[in-house]
Amino acid sequence: MADKIRFFPLDVMYKVIDEKPVIHLFGRTADNKQVCVLYDNFEPYFYVIPKKGSDITEQLKNLKITKNGQTYTITKVEAVKKKHFGRDIDAIKVFTKLPGDIPVISSELRALSGIESINENDILFTRRFLIDNNIVPLTLCEAEGSFGPQNLKVPAFKAEKIEPFGTETFLKPRILSVDIETYAPLYKEIAPEKNPIIMLSLYAKDFQKVFVWKRFKTNLDYVEFVDSESELMDKFKDVIESYKPDILTGYFSDGFDLPYIKVRAGKYKIKLDLGLDFSELKVSKGKVTTSQITGIIHLDIFKFIRKVISGTLETETYNLNAVASELLGEKKYDVDLNELSKAWDNETELNEFCEYNLNDARLSYNLAEKLMPTIIEMVKITGLTIYDVNRMGFSQLVEWYLLRQAPNFNEIAPNRPSNDEIMKRRLQTYKGAFVFEPKPGLYDNIVVFDYRSLYPTIIGSHNIGLGTINCGCCEEEAKLAPMEDNKKIWFCSKKKGFIPTLIEDLITRRTRIKEIIKDQTDEKFAILDARQNILKLLANSFYGYLGFFAARWYSIECAQATTAFGRYYIKDVIEKAEKSGFKVLYSDTDSIFMALGEKTKQDAEKFSEKVNQELPGLMELEFEGFYRAGIFVSAKMGAYGAKKKYALIDENGMLKIKGFESVRRNWSMIAKEVQEKVLAIILKERDNEKAVEYAKKVVDDLKNKKIPLEKVIIHTQLQKEISEYDARGPHVAVAQRLKNQGVNVGPGSMIRFVVLQGSDIIRNRSRLPEEVKGNNYDADYYINNQVIPAVERIFNVLGYTKEDLLEIKEQTKLGGYF
DNA sequence: GTGCCTCGGGG
DNA sequence: GTGTACGAGGCAC
Numbered sequence: 001m002a003d004k005i006r007f008f009p010l011d012v013m014y015k016v017i018d019e020k021p022v023i024h025l026f027g028r029t030a031d032n033k034q035v036c037v038l039y040d041n042f043e044p045y046f047y048v049i050p051k052k053g054s055d056i057t058e059q060l061k062n063l064k065i066t067k068n069g070q071t072y073t074i075t076k077v078e079a080v081k082k083k084h085f086g087r088d089i090d091a092i093k094v095f096t097k098l099p100g101d102i103p104v105i106s107s108e109l110r111a112l113s114g115i116e117s118i119n120e121n122d123i124l125f126t127r128r129f130l131i132d133n134n135i136v137p138l139t140l141c142e143a144e145g146s147f148g149p150q151n152l153k154v155p156a157f158k159a160e161k162i163e164p165f166g167t168e169t170f171l172k173p174r175i176l177s178v179d180i181e182t183y184a185p186l187y188k189e190i191a192p193e194k195n196p197i198i199m200l201s202l203y204a205k206d207f208q209k210v211f212v213w214k215r216f217k218t219n220l221d222y223v224e225f226v227d228s229e230s231e232l233m234d235k236f237k238d239v240i241e242s243y244k245p246d247i248l249t250g251y252f253s254d255g256f257d258l259p260y261i262k263v264r265a266g267k268y269k270i271k272l273d274l275g276l277d278f279s280e281l282k283v284s285k286g287k288v289t290t291s292q293i294t295g296i297i298h299l300d301i302f303k304f305i306r307k308v309i310s311g312t313l314e315t316e317t318y319n320l321n322a323v324a325s326e327l328l329g330e331k332k333y334d335v336d337l338n339e340l341s342k343a344w345d346n347e348t349e350l351n352e353f354c355e356y357n358l359n360d361a362r363l364s365y366n367l368a369e370k371l372m373p374t375i376i377e378m379v380k381i382t383g384l385t386i387y388d389v390n391r392m393g394f395s396q397l398v399e400w401y402l403l404r405q406a407p408n409f410n411e412i413a414p415n416r417p418s419n420d421e422i423m424k425r426r427l428q429t430y431k432g433a434f435v436f437e438p439k440p441g442l443y444d445n446i447v448v449f450d451y452r453s454l455y456p457t458i459i460g461s462h463n464i465g466l467g468t469i470n471c472g473c474c475e476e477e478a479k480l481a482p483m484e485d486n487k488k489i490w491f492c493s494k495k496k497g498f499i500p501t502l503i504e505d506l507i508t509r510r511t512r513i514k515e516i517i518k519d520q521t522d523e524k525f526a527i528l529d530a531r532q533n534i535l536k537l538l539a540n541s542f543y544g545y546l547g548f549f550a551a552r553w554y555s556i557e558c559a560q561a562t563t564a565f566g567r568y569y570i571k572d573v574i575e576k577a578e579k580s581g582f583k584v585l586y587s588d589t590d591s592i593f594m595a596l597g598e599k600t601k602q603d604a605e606k607f608s609e610k611v612n613q614e615l616p617g618l619m620e621l622e623f624e625g626f627y628r629a630g631i632f633v634s635a636k637m638g639a640y641g642a643k644k645k646y647a648l649i650d651e652n653g654m655l656k657i658k659g660f661e662s663v664r665r666n667w668s669m670i671a672k673e674v675q676e677k678v679l680a681i682i683l684k685e686r687d688n689e690k691a692v693e694y695a696k697k698v699v700d701d702l703k704n705k706k707i708p709l710e711k712v713i714i715h716t717q718l719q720k721e722i723s724e725y726d727a728r729g730p731h732v733a734v735a736q737r738l739k740n741q742g743v744n745v746g747p748g749s750m751i752r753f754v755v756l757q758g759s760d761i762i763r764n765r766s767r768l769p770e771e772v773k774g775n776n777y778d779a780d781y782y783i784n785n786q787v788i789p790a791v792e793r794i795f796n797v798l799g800y801t802k803e804d805l806l807e808i809k810e811q812t813k814l815g816g817y818f
Numbered sequence: 819g820t821g822c823c824t825c826g827g828g829g
Numbered sequence: 830g831t832g833t834a835c836g837a838g839g840c841a842c
Contacts, residue, residue, distance in 0.1 A: 014830095044831065045831095046831070096831090098831095099830075099831050100830075100831070101831085102831040103830090103831055103832095104831095105831095106831080120831085121831060122831055122832060122833095123831065123832090124830070124831065124832065125830080125831060126830095127831095128831075179828095180828090180829085181829065182828090182829050183829085184829045188828095188829065189829075190828070190829060195829085198829095250828095251827075251828075252826090252827040252828050253828090254827090255826090255827065255828070256827070256828040256829085257828075260828085260829095286833080286834065287833090287834060287835065288834075288835065300827095302826095302827055302828085303827090306826085306827080307835090317826090317827095318826080318827070319826090319827065319828085320827085320828085337829055338829090340829075341829085391834095393834095393835075393836090396833095396834090416832090416833090550833095550834090
């Protein structure tokens, strides 16, 4: 009698049992019990595309390979009608007994003469299974079969059939977070073979523990003393065993906590058989280390943040403190970790370190929870597991999205490029976006438009892809892509291609969600917002993917055509705007800034409507904003040529400042303050003379030491060890002084300093703010190296020179002009 | 500019 | 595990 169960798959692996590959789907049932669903009826296969006119079926059937005493055979072949880059082809589906047979057999087949290519011979068996059976992790499935004995920590259900069952999603995984503190007597020393783990914390919504193996007086109820490091390991195992998390998370736990735990456990011959199949914690050291537990998803939340959402964050360093501050508004506790090992040796109280330890685990937990909607949506879109999504970059995510979709189009996937091919591709470069240089100046009534999702909509609307490029059916009447080098590239106008169809689908899905999102409750909103955001990120990654050297669906011509169309459309709108009587001020890639001049806002609106009428497909010119005024400052800087600086003020008096260094932390507060105020006076009050007077007043105040010390502190981060610096800038000199005082400084330390007056070189006059008595800072340094550079270009635009700012009026000198 | 090397995260 | 690795920035040449 067959039973039916419904469950949400979380993790997937396979095992060879009785010479058959058996898929194991670990997950939770609809009534929230852990389960492992087994399936042994999925056969490994790959495709062979034969050369035209050659029949190799018999040859394949009879193939027998002996290697290292083992024989490999093809169990079955099927002639199949497939598509490859949109074209119909005859292919052979080749089955083997075990997944591991495929690399052996397929590499042997390369020698056969009748074969054009071998495809999809490197798709992981478990992923193949998920794709072919339409199973999406975290999405409800139904299995038919029966419970039976199996050597697993969770009940095993042997299925004869597994199917998706609706769209219900597993939204609340049980998350447990881990963090360790290690003994590190030397500065920042990390040596797992040598130094023990001192404490280990585990945190979940309803669970908090810090295990420590030395005793001290404490009031912290979550601290639990154990007798040895090996007992601490046992406790770690026990908690995971009893808490039964779906997800184990940590911050850089792929590369630090779990590998460290593994090494320490090895010292005591403790088996870390945490896997739900009793397998051990697996640490694979490659270029990047990964740590995996079968059946329990290991989520390294640091890795996810850096790989997937770093682009949407302000912070440039991804340490826990910076990331938690930005995403959670919470910080790490301020504890000097160098003291930990000393305290450990001296048997003093470790309370503050325990608090610190638990807090770190708590922050990782909160990050994981906060990002869970995004993670879940990525899983649902790509069909990969959380574990995989966690470790892939966007180009890989696009590729797996395409691989998952390919069967729906009956497409055989292209192969990954060989190393030689990658080398060749790496050398190719091509032209990017168009930038309209702004003419420096102050302008009134600025309206800004931009093309919504420019590259994705171009790919969709112009049917750009490998199956449609330079098709045979449209050669005569095709409209050519606007390549400046007159390269002949066109795209099929009769049949929509694989990639353009998918990208249009992503765009329309997103538009629809954005529509729905307007009136949603908080909880629903978070999920839908995460979904629309991921849809956007994925769509935006297609263009980069087409030009990415390691892509299966690589086509530099497609990528070139995309930017060529981009340049065409932005230049087109610039031309049309000018013809219509607007003054175009600035444009970069997909945006256009224009001054209304004699025109009205309604005219601008009409203009964009007219442009939109002529745009194909999903392409759309969107109104971005209207600004009362704006100032454009042109500055050549960096390797990218001209980088644009501008500041705008909207109708509510809000300033929008772009490209100015006001955000740079290695500027003193006074320099940032002057820059912002000058921009505000110019744009809000429209009084240039007043801005000049204000700047001059600050210069004067600096000379007279009226500016308080805290406003002239400069912050610079130490990038490496002091000894490693050849060019010893002021911050390095100050760091050295700190170190001499016994303060622990190293890479990442933020050094604060003030430049004092004197005649020596700058670094010898740089001091910690605490060392400075009174305001004896070097006024000339701050005027010439901080304040003036911050505003010089702005004033240049308005027709003032540096000298205008420096000339001191008589009455000011004599005292109190203002 | 190119090519090689290191480091990020973590104590 | 039917695999396969990153990517930015600094420094030397």
